[in-house]
Amino acid sequence: MISRREVTLFTGQWADLPFETVAEMAGEWGYDGLEIAASGDHLDLQRADEDPEYLQSRLDILDRHGLVVRAISHHLGGQAVCDDPIDFRHRAILRPAVWGDGEAEGVRMRAADDMKRAARVARRLGVDVVTGFTGSKIWPYVAMFPPVPDAVIEAGFEDFAARWNPIIDVFEDQGVRFALEVHPSEIAYDYWTTRRTLDAIGNRPGFGLNWDPSHLVWQGLDPVTFIIDFADRIYHVDCKDTRVRPPNGRSGLLGSHLPWGDPRRRWDFVSTGRGDIHWEDAFRALEQIGYTGPISVEWEDAGMDRRHGAKEALEFVRSLLWQLPDARFDAAFDQSHPD
Numbered sequence: 633m634i635s636r637r638e639v640t641l642f643t644g645q646w647a648d649l650p651f652e653t654v655a656e657m658a659g660e661w662g663y664d665g666l667e668i669a670a671s672g673d674h675l676d677l678q679r680a681d682e683d684p685e686y687l688q689s690r691l692d693i694l695d696r697h698g699l700v701v702r703a704i705s706h707h708l709g710g711q712a713v714c715d716d717p718i719d720f721r722h723r724a725i726l727r728p729a730v731w732g733d734g735e736a737e738g739v740r741m742r743a744a745d746d747m748k749r750a751a752r753v754a755r756r757l758g759v760d761v762v763t764g765f766t767g768s769k770i771w772p773y774v775a776m777f778p779p780v781p782d783a784v785i786e787a788g789f790e791d792f793a794a795r796w797n798p799i800i801d802v803f804e805d806q807g808v809r810f811a812l813e814v815h816p817s818e819i820a821y822d823y824w825t826t827r828r829t830l831d832a833i834g835n836r837p838g839f840g841l842n843w844d845p846s847h848l849v850w851q852g853l854d855p856v857t858f859i860i861d862f863a864d865r866i867y868h869v870d871c872k873d874t875r876v877r878p879p880n881g882r883s884g885l886l887g888s889h890l891p892w893g894d895p896r897r898r899w900d901f902v903s904t905g906r907g908d909i910h911w912e913d914a915f916r917a918l919e920q921i922g923y924t925g926p927i928s929v930e931w932e933d934a935g936m937d938r939r940h941g942a943k944e945a946l947e948f949v950r951s952l953l954w955q956l957p958d959a960r961f962d963a964a965f966d967q968s969h970p971d
Contacts (some may be wrong), residue, residue: 634783637664637950637953637954638662638664638665638700638702638927638930638952639663639926639928639929639946639949639953640663640664640665640700640703640926640927640944641654641658641661641663641665641666641667641668641703641925641928641929641931641946642666642667642669642705642870642878642928642931643646643667643668643669643671643674644669644671644705644707644715644930644932645670645673645930645931645932646938647669647671647672648672649672650672650673650905651668651672651673651674651675651690651883654666654674654695655693655697655699655757657939657942658697658699659697659698659699659725660705660793661724661891661942661943661946662943662946662947663699663914663929663946664699664703664926665694665699665700665701665924665926665927666694666699666700666701666703667703667704667705667928668690668701668703668705668706669704669705669707669708670705670706670708670709670750671708672704675690675704675753676727677706677709677746677749677750677753678727678746678749680730680753680756680757680929681685681749681752681753683716687756690757690860691757695836696957698966700757700760700939701757701758701759702925703754703759703761703762703763703764703811703868703925703926703928704750704753704754704757704759704761704762704763705763705764706746706747706750706762706763706764707763707764707765708765708931709726709727709730709743709747709750709764709811710747710764710765710766710767711725711741711743711765711766711767711796711817712718712726712730712739712740712743712758712767712793712795713743713747713766713767713797713799714740714767714769714791714796714819715740715768715771715817716736716764716769716772716839716879717736718734718736718739718740722739725777726739726743727746729742730743731741736967738868740795744761744795744799744942746809747762747764747799748798748799748803750762750764750801751799751802751803751805751806751808751810752802752806753940754808755806755807755808756893758831759808761808761809761811761867761868761925762805762808762809762810762811763810763811763812763813763842763868763870764789764810764811764812764813764818764842765812765813765815765818766792766796766812766818766819766820766927767817767818768788768791768792768817768818768819768821769787769788769791769817770785770788770818770819770854771816771817771818771819771821773785773788774816774821780860788819789819789828789829789832790821790832791828791834792833793834793907794834795888796833796839797834799800800833800836800838800839801838803838803839804836804837804838804946807839808838809838809839809840809867810838810839810840810867811840811841811867811868812839812840812842813841813842813844813847813870813873814826814841814844814848814858815844815847816847816849816913818951819830819832820933821847821851822844822848822851822853823853823858823861826858826862830865840864840865840866841862841865841866841867841868842854842867842868842869842905843859843862843866843868843870843918844869844870844871844872844930845858845871845872845874845909845914846872846874846901846909846930847874847913849874849876849899849908849909850874850876850885850898850899850904851885851905852885853865854954855909855910855914856910856913856914856917859914859917859918859921859922860917860920860954862931863921864921866918866921867920867925868922868925868926868928869925869926869927870926870928870930870931871904871905871927871929871930871945872875872901872929872930872931872932873902873903873904873905873906873908873909874899874900874901874902874907874908874909875899875900875901875902875906875907875908875910876898876899877895877897877898877899877900881931882896883896883897883898884898885898885899886899886946887899891898892934893933893934893935900934900935901932901934901953902929902933902935902948903933903936903940903944903945904941904944904945904948905944905945906927906949911948911949911952912952915952915956917957917958919957927949929942929945929946929949931945939970941958952955
């Protein structure tokens with residue numbers, strides 16, 4: 633069982649840097665490990681699936697810097713499995729072999745195959761969780777105007793189930809679980825769409841959730857309630873803090889097509905511990921549901937230098953984790969004090 637005291641760093645925000653560089657930084661900052669994104673040169677899933685030496689090279693880099701891997705991320709590939717339309721945005725985030733000639737259904741099929749590959753690579757790395765996105769055929773209809781018939785929405789969930797059930801077959805065969813990050817543009821982006829998504833896939837054990845509170849808070853949802861209500865589906869935890877700015881009569885929750893960090897936005901990402909997420913309550917809830925996996929820091933602060941605060945984020949998370957009861961200590965105490 634993975635120690636709940638492990639804190640990892642998600643590498644997706646650092647994918648423009650060599651994997652060795654990110655591992656070196658994370659090791660120097662004191663992180664226990666990495667949640668490795670299948671982006672840049674951090675993890676090429678096709679090479680990892682076909683070349684044992686390449687796969688070993690990833691493990692060697694981790695070992696050189698005193699790190700472990702507890703999860704891999706394939707957010708970018710997962711996005712293309714269900715999205716409609718498939719367009720220039722996907723070409724910018726997908727590897728050339730997945731994009732191919734850009735024909736939409738071919739892209740979706742190759743993205744699905746790449747998600748299956750992620751399960752195989754995870755197993756070879758000794759990892760049992762892949763985090764990521766699903767995409768959504770019906771996200772363009774989120775405003776529900778012009779009016780959208782119920783049948784269209786239902787068909788969107790059916791499309792998701794048809795595309796993801798074969799993927800989850802491979803995950804379950806490999807003994808790996810997929811953890812969806814509930815997020816705008818995904819089939820599950822809030823509380824009720826998460827319920828409907830799990831129902832659509834038959835509540836299969838191979839499909840669960842990556843709890844990241846940042847996109848819940850700005851929608852006005854309670855991340856702690858989310859933990860309690862989906863206790864059996866929290867397969868991984870990402871920490872990213874969100875600040876919701878005070879109402880000024882101008883800024884809406886949807887962001888107004890403004891860039892990250894623009895003060896005209898209603899919300900943005902900030903350094904861990906300085907936003908509006910009640911982290912202590914969240915960690916208490918994770919303790920309550922028995923979550924024992926890693927806490928992965930997804931470092932993102934558009935208003936500051938990228939490296940500023942990453943070490944402090946680790947220290948903040950650890951300061952809360954160390955205040956939780958230690959099951960190992962409690963068990964030893966109970967044995968030495970049988971009364």
